[in-house]
Amino acid sequence: MKLMMYGYLIGIIMFTTTINAQQIKSNTMTNQEIVKKFLNGFNNSAKFKESLDLLADDYKFKNPMVELNSKVEFTKLAQEIGKVITGIEIIHTSENGNWVATVYNFKSSIPGLESNIASEWFRLENGIIKESHLIYDASEWRKFYEQMEE
Secondary structure, X not given: OHHHXXXXXXXXXXXXXXXXHHHHHHHOOOHHHHHHHXXXXXXXXXXXXXXXXXXXXXXXXXXXXXXXXXXXXXXXHHHHHOOOEEEEEEEXXXXXXXXXXXEEEEXXXXXXXXXXXXXXXXXXXXXXXXXXXXXXXXXXXXXXXXXXXX
């Protein structure tokens, strides 16, 4: 009887350990998944805060028009840009160590700037986005902002 009891207990322990390991594995996102979740937050205003939660407080962002050095600065920019960005369509992602490269189409409500192909490189540490470099043709965007300032 004791042998059956021990066998039963060992079986329960093994089952519990397996279930816990599966839950931990399913809760851990890859760097690519983190970047995709971040970008997809721009497609759904209800998920926007979740996207920003993936950024480090000292997040560094650079694009052809601006360079920012904190999550707070980026949040302000993202809220302004969010007024004209209508969506992000991820075309491709690739991961190499702590870096994730993406190619995506960001869409806007601005006539003449409805579709914009971009590449953005993200560096992550411990599941948090530390920096990104966004590359796109900003020539028409510069003209748009110059007209707004006049």
